[in-house]
Amino acid sequence: MTLLIARRVEPGYEASFEKWAKGILDSASRFPGHLGYGLFRSSGGDAPWFLVHRFRDDAACRAWQESPERAAWFADCEGHHHTEIARRTLTGMETWFAKPGSTRPAPPKWKMAISATLAIYPISLLGSYFLTPHLTTLPLYLSSAVIAVVFNVLMTYAAMPAVSRLLRGWLTGRGGM
Structure with missing residues (x-):
C-alpha cells in the first residue's frame, strides 16, 4: 500500500521543512514492512510538497502511523510552517485512475x-x-x-x-x- 501526503510549506521555510521531511522519511524506512519512500518538492507557487511511503500492507502502515517515532517527529515540527492539505492511501489500482497532481479520491x-x-x-x-x-x-x-x-x-x-x-x-x- 502507498501513503501519499500533500503538505503546503510557507515561503522561506522550505529548507527546514525538507530537513524535517527527510528525517521522518528516513525514520519510517527503518520500520518492518516499509518498502520505500519519496519526497517531491513543490513545483512552485502554492503547489504542495508530496511525501510518499510504500508499505508491504495495511498493518505495516498502521504500525508506522501509531509509532512513538512518528509522534516524536510531529512533536518536533513546530516552526517549520507546513500544513497537511491532503492524504490518500492507495492500495493498488488507484494509481491507474489518479489524475497527476490531483488529490481527488480514487473511484470506488x-x-x-x-x-x-x-x-x-x-x-x-x-x-x-x-x-x-x-x-x-x-x-x-x-x-x-x-x-x-x-x-x-x-x-x-x-x-x-x-x-x-x-x-x-x-x-x-x-x-x-
Missing part, C-alpha cells in the same frame, strides 16, 4: 474492478488466441512468465490508460454510464 473499488475487467478481457482473449499456441513447448513456469510480462505491459501502457480515459466521467461521478 467496484468501479475499478469493472474497469480492470474491461481492460483484461480483450488482452486475455487475444493472448489466448495469438500468444498461448506459441508457448506450448515451454515449461509452464516459463510460459506463465511470458504471459504475465506481456499482459502486465499491455495493461499498464495500453489497456488501463485507454479504459480509464474512456470511462473517466463514470469513474469520477461526473456523468456518463
Whole structure:
C-alpha cells in the first residue's frame, strides 16, 4: 500500500521543512514492512510538497502511523510552517485512475474492478488466441512468465490508460454510464 501526503510549506521555510521531511522519511524506512519512500518538492507557487511511503500492507502502515517515532517527529515540527492539505492511501489500482497532481479520491473499488475487467478481457482473449499456441513447448513456469510480462505491459501502457480515459466521467461521478 502507498501513503501519499500533500503538505503546503510557507515561503522561506522550505529548507527546514525538507530537513524535517527527510528525517521522518528516513525514520519510517527503518520500520518492518516499509518498502520505500519519496519526497517531491513543490513545483512552485502554492503547489504542495508530496511525501510518499510504500508499505508491504495495511498493518505495516498502521504500525508506522501509531509509532512513538512518528509522534516524536510531529512533536518536533513546530516552526517549520507546513500544513497537511491532503492524504490518500492507495492500495493498488488507484494509481491507474489518479489524475497527476490531483488529490481527488480514487473511484470506488467496484468501479475499478469493472474497469480492470474491461481492460483484461480483450488482452486475455487475444493472448489466448495469438500468444498461448506459441508457448506450448515451454515449461509452464516459463510460459506463465511470458504471459504475465506481456499482459502486465499491455495493461499498464495500453489497456488501463485507454479504459480509464474512456470511462473517466463514470469513474469520477461526473456523468456518463
